[in-house]
Amino acid sequence: MSADFEKQLTELKQKIDTMKPGPENKLSMVIFSGDMDKLLASMIIATGAVAMGMKVVLFFTFWATAALRKPEGQAKGKDLKSKMFGWMLPKGRNKTKLSQMNMAGLGTSMMKDLMKKKNAPSLDQLFDIAGQLGVQIKVCEMSMDLMGFKREEIIDYPNIDFCGVATFLADAKNSSIQLFI
């Protein structure tokens, strides 16, 4: 009986030694959408999460990468298709549109007016706060390549990196919250 017990005990000890720590107090968010309203929601959740004491990592992929562009013109040396994407996609976060009720830009500008009136933080302010609070931004390298964006076209942000899907998955696996927007 005691030999059996000792055997169980050593097995248990081995299990504990190989155990990995549980999820961190961290939020991993995929920001896929390049719509203004969804970007606003993402940034509000991100800054709120830091206030709650969480680490926050934002993965910008596909349409959302356009929101990270500088408002200035495109980089030189692109092929025709990349140039076309560059022309057609929003040049930075302030050129993004509402996902609904855009009405050829009228809805978006009305929303911006309303936000100003109600003192709601703009995307500029939210990115600024997020940077100060240490929110990490990771940009999907493949989306950058697909859209033909070059690194020098991406905004200056205190904590920005370029990565692939494995980086996101490794982060998401250790996060207590994962969101896809």
Place this chain on the structure above:
Amino acid sequence: MSDIAIAKVLDLKGLPCPMPVVKMSQEIGSVQVGEVIEVHTTDPGSLSDFPAWASTAGQEVITTEQDNGVIKIFVKRLV
């Protein structure tokens, strides 16, 4: 709340979500453990957001008051 010693008054009036909790989390470190910050906000969401923030951040909301559209929240620093 005259019986509570207030270490700091934080005026967050006019700031909508998520700014009240963001500012709160930045300011809590400016007082000593055990001291109380009196927060003034006009964002009705703060009534549920501050207790939620406090329970996650390990701080304490002692009480809340409403006075002419201004919400007063008394937050004690525990950690």
